[in-house]
Amino acid sequence: xxLSIIILAAGQGTRMRSDLPKVLQTLxxxxxxxxxxxxxxxxxxADICVVYGHGGETVPSTIGQEDLRWVLQAxxxxxxxxVQQAMPETPPGNRALILFGDVPLLTVATLTRLLExxxxxxxxxxxxxxxxxxxxxxxxxxxxxVVGIVEQKDATPAQRAITEINTGVxxxxxxxxxxxxxxxxxxxxxxxxxxxxVVAMAVRDGVDVRGVKASNRIEVMGINDKKQLxxxxxxxxxxxxxxxxxxxxxFADPARVDIRGKLTxxxxxxxxxxxxxxxxVSLGDGSRIESNNLIRDSKMGPGTVVHSNCHIEGATTGxxxxxxxxxxxxxxxxLSNNVKVGNFVEIKKSTVADGSKIxxxxxxxxxxxxxxxxxxxxxITCNYDGANKYKTxxxxxxxxxxxxxxxAPVEIGKGATIGAxxxxxxxxxxxxxxxxxxxxxxxxxxxxxxxxxx
Numbered sequence: 001x002x003l004s005i006i007i008l009a010a011g012q013g014t015r016m017r018s019d020l021p022k023v024l025q026t027l028x029x030x031x032x033x034x035x036x037x038x039x040x041x042x043x044x045x046a047d048i049c050v051v052y053g054h055g056g057e058t059v060p061s062t063i064g065q066e067d068l069r070w071v072l073q074a075x076x077x078x079x080x081x082x083v084q085q086a087m088p089e090t091p092p093g094n095r096a097l098i099l100f101g102d103v104p105l106l107t108v109a110t111l112t113r114l115l116e117x118x119x120x121x122x123x124x125x126x127x128x129x130x131x132x133x134x135x136x137x138x139x140x141x142x143x144x145x146v147v148g149i150v151e152q153k154d155a156t157p158a159q160r161a162i163t164e165i166n167t168g169v170x171x172x173x174x175x176x177x178x179x180x181x182x183x184x185x186x187x188x189x190x191x192x193x194x195x196x197x198v199v200a201m202a203v204r205d206g207v208d209v210r211g212v213k214a215s216n217r218i219e220v221m222g223i224n225d226k227k228q229l230x231x232x233x234x235x236x237x238x239x240x241x242x243x244x245x246x247x248x249x250x251f252a253d254p255a256r257v258d259i260r261g262k263l264t265x266x267x268x269x270x271x272x273x274x275x276x277x278x279x280x281v282s283l284g285d286g287s288r289i290e291s292n293n294l295i296r297d298s299k300m301g302p303g304t305v306v307h308s309n310c311h312i313e314g315a316t317t318g319x320x321x322x323x324x325x326x327x328x329x330x331x332x333x334x335l336s337n338n339v340k341v342g343n344f345v346e347i348k349k350s351t352v353a354d355g356s357k358i359x360x361x362x363x364x365x366x367x368x369x370x371x372x373x374x375x376x377x378x379x380i381t382c383n384y385d386g387a388n389k390y391k392t393x394x395x396x397x398x399x400x401x402x403x404x405x406x407x408a409p410v411e412i413g414k415g416a417t418i419g420a421x422x423x424x425x426x427x428x429x430x431x432x433x434x435x436x437x438x439x440x441x442x443x444x445x446x447x448x449x450x451x452x453x454x
Contacts, residue, residue: 297313
């Protein structure tokens, strides 16, 4: 039977104390709702509908997925009312799986089990055992069958002793669900239509209702405030690191790593403490990431070592490169093999060929650096004239002395040597020593400026 998934994402999230809608609060670098959608898509649903409300068009415009059906719940009158908004275009012959945009840690395995353990014409609710179930609706069973969900305020002492609680996630035949929703009542203290009342209706109609337990409370936890968001963040990070360790990745301390996107690692990769990975990051075989590094949307080649305190974004390396400490690789930085980039070096939109070294206090921007080049400390490519960017080309085996200004556009020939302290504005001949220094002089009688009013 085809599957329709309805994700309830209309809540305001007042306890977040934020102008950002609750389902757009970030978890591992992405909106909570994105995690729910990723899980939903993995179930190969024929139809995915997101019911949104607070935040208006901010939610669909941020998520921006064309394969989704978006339904506005203009006024919020409870979970049952929210699902009602999605039903007119939900095929009645499908099964409907109800998920929540603020329950982002559910796994595909758990939802697959929920679907597989539920007859096509039956109803199932996802449950979990809690050590302290206070405040939650209790699952009342008759053997394996669920016969009701009793809220805390309505529960007898015996029912309050039940530790199995309702998570809100459920699966129903869509046609039957539509009928049950039409018969919901808001005759309660909150004046809302509750989705949980559907269970009692199903039992009344003789439909088989089952309870399928999640393996732990973290997986089904709802996130309502920043404390719970932080708890979910650590839980998700632990899950991501566990998956990588199962693939053979080494961590100095699994609790002190943050993965905010997709991290792909080869064999024998080691990651030290306080490393942050954002976007799409790939680490090649034998690479080593030392402490306090941020790597975003980059690919580090096999054997590459990133020393401590580097910021790398939109960059790539070949084999056996060495970066840092305290280096910055900006978008478009592309190192070939055996390149060394040292401390306080910044590279932007530049290629550096095999075996070149840029060791100290240097800026390379909009440049093409050949193979076997040595760039001395304090060298900069002057690539910007205040309006336009220009390219610097450095030939193979060139030697650039310390404190050199290469004023682009300019070309340094193969095997050229540039003397320390030079400002180069014209092409430097291959194989020759080029100097560009002003004549040294002393200005007699010059006096230092004095602060006004002193």
